[in-house]
Amino acid sequence: MRNRQFLQLLKSHFEGTPTWKHVLQQVRTSFHHIQVLLLALVITGAASHAAGQTAAGQTVIHKATEQFENSPLKTTSLGNGIFVLSGDGGDVTAIVDDGSTLLIDSGMDSRVGELSNAIFAATQRPVTRLVNTHWHFDHTGGNVFFGSSGAKIIAQENVKKQLSSVQNVPFVGLTDGHYPAQALPTQTYSSNMTLRQGSQQLILANYGRAHTDGDTVIYISPANVAVVGDIFSNPVYPIIDLGSGGSIDGMINSIDQVLTHTDEQTRIVPGHGPVASRADLQNYRDMLVQVRRRVELLITAGKTMNEAVAAAPTKDLDARWGGGYVTPDVFTKMVFSSLTQVSSASR
Numbered sequence: 199m200r201n202r203q204f205l206q207l208l209k210s211h212f213e214g215t216p217t218w219k220h221v222l223q224q225v226r227t228s229f230h231h232i233q234v235l236l237l238a239l240v241i242t243g244a245a246s247h248a249a250g251q252t253a254a255g256q257t258v259i260h261k262a263t264e265q266f267e268n269s270p271l272k273t274t275s276l277g278n279g280i281f282v283l284s285g286d287g288g289d290v291t292a293i294v295d296d297g298s299t300l301l302i303d304s305g306m307d308s309r310v311g312e313l314s315n316a317i318f319a320a321t322q323r324p325v326t327r328l329v330n331t332h333w334h335f336d337h338t339g340g341n342v343f344f345g346s347s348g349a350k351i352i353a354q355e356n357v358k359k360q361l362s363s364v365q366n367v368p369f370v371g372l373t374d375g376h377y378p379a380q381a382l383p384t385q386t387y388s389s390n391m392t393l394r395q396g397s398q399q400l401i402l403a404n405y406g407r408a409h410t411d412g413d414t415v416i417y418i419s420p421a422n423v424a425v426v427g428d429i430f431s432n433p434v435y436p437i438i439d440l441g442s443g444g445s446i447d448g449m450i451n452s453i454d455q456v457l458t459h460t461d462e463q464t465r466i467v468p469g470h471g472p473v474a475s476r477a478d479l480q481n482y483r484d485m486l487v488q489v490r491r492r493v494e495l496l497i498t499a500g501k502t503m504n505e506a507v508a509a510a511p512t513k514d515l516d517a518r519w520g521g522g523y524v525t526p527d528v529f530t531k532m533v534f535s536s537l538t539q540v541s542s543a544s545r
C-alpha cells in the first residue's frame with residue numbers, strides 16, 4: 199500500500215509535459231519529498247534503473263541551476279563596445295553600435311530582468327538582435343523576453359528545430375524545448391553567415407556536430423574576440439549533448455577550427471566561466487583528447503560503460519577540471535556513449 203502510494207506520487211511528478219521548468223519547480227518546492235520518493239524506490243527495488251537515472255539527472259541539473267540562479271551577475275568590458283555578462287547561466291556577450299545592442303545568448307529566464315538592466319547599464323542601447331550559440335535553457339532563457347521586446351533572434355537552423363519541440367539530454371536529466379513562438383529564431387543559417395554591428399564584423403560559423411549539432415562560434419573582428427558557446431566550458435568538464443547530435447570527436451574538431459582561426463591575442467568567451475586565451479582553449483582541447491583516448495582504450499578492452507566509470511580514467515585530471523556540475527563519472531559516460539554511439543539506449 200505504502201509502496202503503491204509512493205509510485206503514484208512519483209508518477210504524478212512526471213505526468214503531463216515534464217519540461218525542465220516543471221521538473222525544477224517541483225524539485226524546488228518538494229525536494230525533500232522527491233528524496234523520500236527516490237529512497238522508497240531504492241528500498242523497494244522497484245524501477246531501480248529509472249530511479250538511478252532520475253537521481254543522477256537531478257543532481258547535475260539541480261547543481262547547475264542552483265549555480266546559475268545564485269551566482270552574482272558580473273559585467274566585464276572587453277573594449278570596442280563589447281561586454282561580457284556572466285553568472286546567470288551561460289556567458290552573455292553584448293556588442294554595441296551607435297543605436298543598438300546585439301546580444302549573444304540570453305541567460306536564464308528567471309534572471310532576465312536583472313540581465314536586461316545590467317545590459318542597459320553597460321550599453322545604454324536597446325537590444326535589437328540576439329544570436330543564440332545553441333538551444334540550451336541557460337543560453338536561451340531570455341529569448342521570450344527579448345523576442346517579445348522585438349529583438350530579431352538569429353541561430354543555426356537546427357536550433358530552431360530544437361527549441362520548437364521537446365528535447366532530452368542523456369545523463370543530465372534535462373528535458374526542455376517547446377518554446378513559444380516569440381522565443382524562436384526568425385533568421386537561421388546552415389554553415390556560416392556574416393553580420394555587422396557598428397565597426398565590428400561578426401562571422402557566425404557552425405562546424406557540424408560538437409556540443410550539439412546547432413552550435414555557433416562567432417568571430418568578432420577587428421576586436422579579435424571569439425565567442426564559442428558551450429564547446430568550451432572554462433575550466434570544467436563539459437556537457438556533450440548526445441540527444442541533440444553532440445559528439446566528443448565533433449567537439450574536438452570544432453575546437454581545432456577555433457584554434458586555427460584565432461591567435462595568441464584573441465580573447466575567447468567560453469559558454470561558461472571567465473574569458474580565456476587561446477592557450478587556455480588549447481589546454482582544454484588537450485584534456486578532451488586525453489580523456490577520449492583513455493575511454494577508447496577501455497572500450498577496446500571490452501569494458502562496459504559502468505566498468506569504464508569504475509576505472510576512473512579522468513582521476514589525475516579531476517583536481518583541475520572536475521570542479522563543475524558535470525562530475526567525472528557523468529563526463530566519462532558521455533565520452534563512452536559518444537564513442538560507442540549508444541546514446542539513444544541510455545535515455
Ligand SMILES: [Zn+2]
Nearest residue numbers: 332334409428
Ligand atoms: Zn549547452
